[in-house]
Amino acid sequence: MGWALAVVFRGYVKAADAVAEGLPGGHRAYQILSAAARDEPGSQAALAHLLGIDRTVMTYLLDDLVGAGLVERQPDPDDRRSRRVVLTARGRDMLADLDERFRRAEMHLLASLDDPEQQAFRSLLCAVAAHVNDLDPVATACDAVQEISRRADQPRSGTAAARP
Amino acid sequence: MGWALAVVFRGYVKAADAVAEGLPGGHRAYQILSAAARDEPGSQAALAHLLGIDRTVMTYLLDDLVGAGLVERQPDPDDRRSRRVVLTARGRDMLADLDERFRRAEMHLLASLDDPEQQAFRSLLCAVAAHVNDLDPVATACDAVQEISRRADQPRSGTAAARP
């Protein structure tokens, strides 16, 4: 199983980094934007823990995203040590575009499965992931992922993801 | 989905490296032993491609495994440039032990799923992996993985994997 897992993961990273070309930080930057948009993070440390990366690496990634004008570090009124990561307007536009591109990349990755199988795979993968980390914020993130993929299964009215 | 995939993959690598403690090369060394035992590889380059690692890295990993007396580099009679990777007797014993330990680690990783769900997850994961690489030897490896997990589902007579 480890072999298949590695193959799929490498395939995902490769496809995701290709799709996220131009975004400083590659597929991990997308996950930062995605998590920050759901305002789950609260702080850089929480965000880093959620994505499984070191807090120092998070600093570098955020530096690049701030430099690109996609996110801002806002002071947390409740804890002046902490910084809240929030998307700029440009960051939200970028994320909407990335959401659609990543959705298509994932569809391509799972192309060998039919629709119910894809649904089952996503569901099982999320269940395993939720178990691997037995943490609350993690489960929330997984639910959100599920929700996004469910939303994407509905008929689309335009080329880009729905945004007011 | 990328998030869940990363979480599960990291969880697997962490568990696998812990289980493979003492084996030089960690979980990747196990995959080398496993592939070599099925004599799929033929050569170091083919093995490296199968596992998705560079041929130079394969040299280092094999150096350690040879140093530990687990594998041998045998000259290929058909192509004197190539080396066939074969397990020593000690390597086969080690692999049998590792197979059992990895099987338990995977069970623990998928503990949140019931038996049919685990079966479905492995099957779907293999199908996706087979699609990601559209290569023949890859499909073979996946079948073998499936076979091993199927065999492991049969009632066990002892604590260790069946070995004559």
Place this chain on the structure above:
DNA sequence: TATTGTTATACTCTATAACTATA
């Protein structure tokens, strides 16, 4: 004292380049 975030440093890992030997 513990934690957040930053910076600088050191380390690990991986890939690149150059080489030998075969084909």
Place this chain on the structure above:
DNA sequence: TATAGTTATAGAGTATAACAATA
């Protein structure tokens, strides 16, 4: 000329350590 394997080197990526600010 192209490929298999090895080696040495350089590069990317990551973690460690030290620091300031705050809890």
